[in-house]
Amino acid sequence: MSARFDAIGLVVSDMTAAVRFYRRLGFAIPEGAETEGHVEAELPGGLRLLLDTEEVVRSFHPSWEPPSGGGRTSLALRCDSPGEVDSLFAELTGAGSGFELKPWDAVWGQRYAVLLDPDGNGVDLFAPLAAGQ
Numbered sequence: 001m002s003a004r005f006d007a008i009g010l011v012v013s014d015m016t017a018a019v020r021f022y023r024r025l026g027f028a029i030p031e032g033a034e035t036e037g038h039v040e041a042e043l044p045g046g047l048r049l050l051l052d053t054e055e056v057v058r059s060f061h062p063s064w065e066p067p068s069g070g071g072r073t074s075l076a077l078r079c080d081s082p083g084e085v086d087s088l089f090a091e092l093t094g095a096g097s098g099f100e101l102k103p104w105d106a107v108w109g110q111r112y113a114v115l116l117d118p119d120g121n122g123v124d125l126f127a128p129l130a131a132g133q
Helices: 017-023 054-060 081-095
Strands: 007-012 037-042 048-053 074-078 096-105 110-116 120-127
Touching: 007 017, 017 037, 017 048, 017 081, 037 054, 074 110, 081 096, 081 110, 081 120
Parallel strands: 007 048, 074 120
Antiparallel strands: 037 048, 096 110, 110 120
């Protein structure tokens, strides 16, 4: 089999808001991307994050409608430390991002929080807790 995992694609309602959010999380998104209908950001390990506006998706799938209700997809970002989970969460919520879960020490041994991107997709932030916490 030659198929391999290459990219994560998200449909966005507002490219400017999505680019701003993902840049704050450290994604290298090209300058000027805010005005594009399709944007790609290379991720460590060779994967890519693809952002497409609703209009672009409808250009090839005219009957496409955004999903309603809760999301079933989330991105999980490993942070270098529990403190980084807290600081990223504070930075993004301070800039107006929504969230599902404030940072907490999970029973499985991680500092964990869940932000919401501008379209309501979950973005999990996590870092291993020090032994004994």
